Amino acid sequence: MNSLAKLLExxxxxxxxxxxxxxxxxLDPESSPAAVQAALEELREHYDVDGHGVxxxxxxxxxxxxxxxxxxxxxxxxxxxxRPQRLSAAALETLAIIAYRQPIExxxxxxxxxxxxxxxxxxxxxxxxxxxxxxAEGLGRxxxxxxxxxxLEQFGLRHLEELPxxxxxxxALHRSGLPAGHTAVEAPDVAESxxxxxxxxx
Amino acid sequence: MNSLAKLLExxxxxxxxxxxxxxxxxLDPESSPAAVQAALEELREHYDVDGHGVxxxxxxxxxxxxxxxxxxxxxxxxxxxxRPQRLSAAALETLAIIAYRQPIExxxxxxxxxxxxxxxxxxxxxxxxxxxxxxAEGLGRxxxxxxxxxxLEQFGLRHLEELPxxxxxxxALHRSGLPAGHTAVEAPDVAESxxxxxxxxx
Amino acid sequence: xxxxxxxxxxxAFVVDVDGFNGPLDLLLSLIRDxxxxxxxxxxARVCQQFVDRMHALKLNEAAEYxxxxxxxxxxxxxxxxxxxxxxxxxxxPRAELVRRLLEYQQMREVVDxxxxxxxxxxxxxxxxxxxxxxxxxxxxxxxxxxxxxxxVDRVLxxxxxxxxxxxxxxxxxxxxxxxxxxxxxxxxxxARWRDVVRADAEPWEVLSGLLALLELAxxxxxxxxxxxxxxxxxxxxxxxxxxx
Numbered sequence: 319m320n321s322l323a324k325l326l327e328x329x330x331x332x333x334x335x336x337x338x339x340x341x342x343x344x345l346d347p348e349s350s351p352a353a354v355q356a357a358l359e360e361l362r363e364h365y366d367v368d369g370h371g372v373x374x375x376x377x378x379x380x381x382x383x384x385x386x387x388x389x390x391x392x393x394x395x396x397x398x399x400x401r402p403q404r405l406s407a408a409a410l411e412t413l414a415i416i417a418y419r420q421p422i423e424x425x426x427x428x429x430x431x432x433x434x435x436x437x438x439x440x441x442x443x444x445x446x447x448x449x450x451x452x453x454a455e456g457l458g459r460x461x462x463x464x465x466x467x468x469x470l471e472q473f474g475l476r477h478l479e480e481l482p483x484x485x486x487x488x489x490a491l492h493r494s495g496l497p498a499g500h501t502a503v504e505a506p507d508v509a510e511s512x513x514x515x516x517x518x519x520x
Numbered sequence: 521m522n523s524l525a526k527l528l529e530x531x532x533x534x535x536x537x538x539x540x541x542x543x544x545x546x547l548d549p550e551s552s553p554a555a556v557q558a559a560l561e562e563l564r565e566h567y568d569v570d571g572h573g574v575x576x577x578x579x580x581x582x583x584x585x586x587x588x589x590x591x592x593x594x595x596x597x598x599x600x601x602x603r604p605q606r607l608s609a610a611a612l613e614t615l616a617i618i619a620y621r622q623p624i625e626x627x628x629x630x631x632x633x634x635x636x637x638x639x640x641x642x643x644x645x646x647x648x649x650x651x652x653x654x655x656a657e658g659l660g661r662x663x664x665x666x667x668x669x670x671x672l673e674q675f676g677l678r679h680l681e682e683l684p685x686x687x688x689x690x691x692a693l694h695r696s697g698l699p700a701g702h703t704a705v706e707a708p709d710v711a712e713s714x715x716x717x718x719x720x721x722x
Numbered sequence: 723x724x725x726x727x728x729x730x731x732x733x734a735f736v737v738d739v740d741g742f743n744g745p746l747d748l749l750l751s752l753i754r755d756x757x758x759x760x761x762x763x764x765x766a767r768v769c770q771q772f773v774d775r776m777h778a779l780k781l782n783e784a785a786e787y788x789x790x791x792x793x794x795x796x797x798x799x800x801x802x803x804x805x806x807x808x809x810x811x812x813x814x815p816r817a818e819l820v821r822r823l824l825e826y827q828q829m830r831e832v833v834d835x836x837x838x839x840x841x842x843x844x845x846x847x848x849x850x851x852x853x854x855x856x857x858x859x860x861x862x863x864x865x866x867x868x869x870x871x872x873x874v875d876r877v878l879x880x881x882x883x884x885x886x887x888x889x890x891x892x893x894x895x896x897x898x899x900x901x902x903x904x905x906x907x908x909x910x911x912x913a914r915w916r917d918v919v920r921a922d923a924e925p926w927e928v929l930s931g932l933l934a935l936l937e938l939a940x941x942x943x944x945x946x947x948x949x950x951x952x953x954x955x956x957x958x959x960x961x962x963x964x965x966x
Contacts, residue, residue, distance in 0.1 A: 319571050328573030328591035331533075332601040332847030345598050368570075369521050371530030382851070389530035396531065396546040405865065406668075407652050408645055410873035418874065430877065433642050472865045474908075482871065482905040483898060484878070536849050577846075586846035595847065603844045609833065610743050612840075616832035632825055635744035635786045675836060676843035689831045 319364055322349055323357040327383070336380030412438045413447060417469070417481060421451045421462035439463065447472065521566060524551055525559040529585075532563075538582035538673060580672040604674075614640045615649060619671070619683060623653045623664035641665065649674065745790035746826040748775060753823070760823055763816055765801055769794035793819065867908065894926050899934035907944060907959045915955050 319327070329345055330337060343354045358381060362374040365383075375384050385393070405413065412435045415427050428434045442448045443463075451464035465478065475481065521529070527547055532539060545556050560583060564576040567585075574585050587595070595601050607615065614637045617629050630636045644650045645665075653666035667680070677683070742748045752771055753760055773791050781787045800815035899918070906913050919931035935957065938944045947956045 319573075324571060324573035324588075325591050325594060326573070328587040328847070329595045329598065329600050331574050331585070331849060332587050332595055334601070334850040337600060341598060341600070345594050345600075369526060371526035371528070372533045383533065385530040385534045386526075389527050392527055392547050393531045393534055396543050405869075406648060407873065407876070408648075410869055411877050414870055414873040414877055417870070432880070433646055435646075437646065473867050473870060475867070479897065479901050480904055480908075482902060484874070533849060536851075575846075584848060586848055589842070589845040592845045592847065601847045601850060603847075606844070607840065612833045612836050613743055613829060616829050616836055619836075620829070620832060632822075632829060633744055634746035634790070634822075634826065674843060675839040676846075677839065683832065684835055686828060689828050 319360060320357060322346060322353060323360045323364070326354070326357055327361055330374070330381060330383045336377040336382040338380040342381065408435075409438050409442060413442055413465075413469075416442075416448050416463050417465050417478070418484065420464035421454075422464075423454050423460040423462055425460060427463075521562060522559060524548055524555060525562045525566070528556070528559055529563055532576070532583060532585045535584075538579040538584035540580075540582040542581075544583065577676070578678055579676060580669050580678065584673075610637075611640050611644060615644060615667070615671070618644075618650055618665050619667050619680065620686065622666035623656075624666075625656050625662040625664055627662065629665075742779070745787045746823060747830075748772065748779075748781075748787070749790065750823060750827060750830070760820060760827075763820070765794060765798045765816060769798050894933070895930045896933045896937060899927075899930040900938060903931075903934050903938055903944070903957070907957070911959045913957045915957070918957070 325345055326342060329342065339351075339354070342358070343349070343351050346354075349357075358374065364370070365373050370386075371389055372383050372385050375382050411431060412427060415430050416422055419426065419430075424434075424436065424439060427439070439448070443450075446466055446468040448463050448469065449466050450461045452462045453459040454462055470476065470478070528544060531544065531547055541556075544560070545551075545553055548556075551559075560576065566572075567575050572588075573591055574587050577584055577586050592603070596603060613633060614629060617632050618624055621628065621632075626636075626638065626641060629641070641650070645652075648668055648670040650665050650671065651668050652663045654664045655661040656664050672678070672680070742751070749768070749772060752758075752768060752775065753763065756768075756771070758764065758768070769791070772794055776782060776787050776791060797815045797819060805812050903913075903918050906917050910917075915931075918935070919928055923931070935944070935946060935955075939946050942960050944960050945958045947958070948954075949956070
């Protein structure tokens with residue numbers, strides 16, 4: 319491929335949207351529109367003739383590199399088959415705050431955590447765990463977030479009420495055999511019942 | 521290109537993040553790991569030899585297609601994509617300490633840096649470059665931090681071992697490491713203070 | 723110094739005048755500027771220059787810098803103490819400072835490496851376009867309630883304000899107690915009275931717990947057994963009831 323075609327390929331790959339013809343021409347001020355057109359043709363033909371998994375496609379008045387449809391299914395299947403992803407500690411914290419304080423606005427979350435959670439909120443939203451549930455009164459009418467049905471499903475809950483209340487957390491955490499790290503005070507009755515605890519049924 | 525290489529290309533083109541080797545292998549359950557490896561090599565070579573604006577790069581435990589650096593400036597000038605922000609020197613310093621000393625607690629980082637890094641740790645955590653990897657023994661059971669897969673991704677590393685080993689780092693401050701023309705011994709006030717001060721123990 | 727200013731992301735107050743990342747950084751640049759041997763620092767002179775630079779950079783208030791200045795003065799004083807010729811037990815008072823400087827200098831070199839690697843990576847664009855039709859669904863999530871509860875616990879411990887504590891007194895809270903019993907049984911197959919009602923529970927809590935157990939037993943979510951009179955009641959999760 320000539321160097322203009324390579325430049326176009328790199329730009330089309332990196333751009334989040336289709337690029338209009340005249341913007342592509344602006345990439346290299348030295349090149350004539352005809353040269354750009356020829357380079358686009360070369361790139362398209364290269365993908366088609368040489369046998370590639372992607373194709374150069376005209377969309378509206380612009381151009382875009384897209385994967386060929388015959389591979390879509392295999393890509394989706396592979397994605398489903400892989401090891402499930404875990405949420406980061408920061409994401410879990412944000413999710414926990416939203417679950418317990420909903421409806422809640424972004425500024426309140428930031429206040430509790432001490433850092434802004436904009437990116438995390440966006441990613442939790444994309445994953446369908448939270449959604450916008452309304453707008454707060456007051457200046458700017460900020461968005462209010464809450465958890466979704468998907469959230470309940472993911473954590474195996476039937477209602478939000480099944481989440482332990484905050485004052486019950488200690489017990490729930492203790493009972494789940496939580497590790498190290500958890501600094502629950504060893505209340506005498508807890509220790510006692512733990513000692514008396516029957517072996518789990520097999 | 522063979523059909524497996526085309527499938528891999530389509531999947532890699534569709535993904536904004538590196539795809540783990542495991543997931544690439546799951547794309548075609550009929551293909552052996554060796555075949556997948558061979559197809560990846562074919563794809564990489566195709567991009568390199570055939571002359572493309574993009575390249576296939578190994579990152580972390582996966583693979584990613586990235587544009588070649590020579591086109592970055594033109595693409596950025598045309599506002600088709602924006603390079604991510606650089607980390608500040610203080611953030612890089614904290615990240616370097618965590619990368620080399622992990623798992624490490626906040627107090628140790630502060631000791632090495634000579635200043636506290638609480639705010640920086642939080643921001644690195646938000647960016648997903650570090651995560652809590654456990655708790656230390658001892659008073660207060662402080663959190664222990666380590667680097668993430670995102671860290672490898674953002675610095676284009678396959679493993680942490682690709683960072684220089686500590687004994688490979690040159691200590692520029694050592695007398696022998698000082699640039700030629702170093703005249704410390706001859707400097708009058710040094711000679712003077714050297715007389716007033718005992719020589720260091722060998 | 724390669725240090726650019728603070729990015730707004732760091733937010734908090736960090737002294738970063740003229741790109742200095744702290745007292746060690748300032749001390750190192752001093753040693754480098756004066757072309758001194760780190761293994762044989764003329765403490766008296768370095769101490770004076772350190773303090774001068776602190777004043778010049780208006781760092782007088784920064785605790786870390788003051789602490790370093792104090793440390794230098796202490797080392798200077800120790801160096802002046804007379805010692806016997808060939809004293810085996812003598813340890814150079816500068817040793818600890820030298821160790822820290824070298825350690826810090828190594829990290830600065832790693833910073834250079836990271837900076838270069840980061841720039842190389844920043845000079846390559848990844849795919850930013852996400853194909854809507856062909857976009858694969860996100861990978862399934864692995865979430866557990868325990869993870870979430872641990873996160874709540876963490877938030878409560880680190881929250882800026884303990885705003886999450888809202889204890890509302892209620893006459894009798896059967897629903898709340900049902901939630902608690904379910905939460906306990908979600909984590910364990912078997913439980914005891916003490917697991918669902920605290921030893922120091924208020925009367926209304928005891929009543930709530932009792933009613934919750936009876937209600938859930940009625941709904942076949944659990945079974946209650948008492949091996950002998952006055953023994954602890956055993957609460958057992960009923961799988962059949964849950965599936966129903």
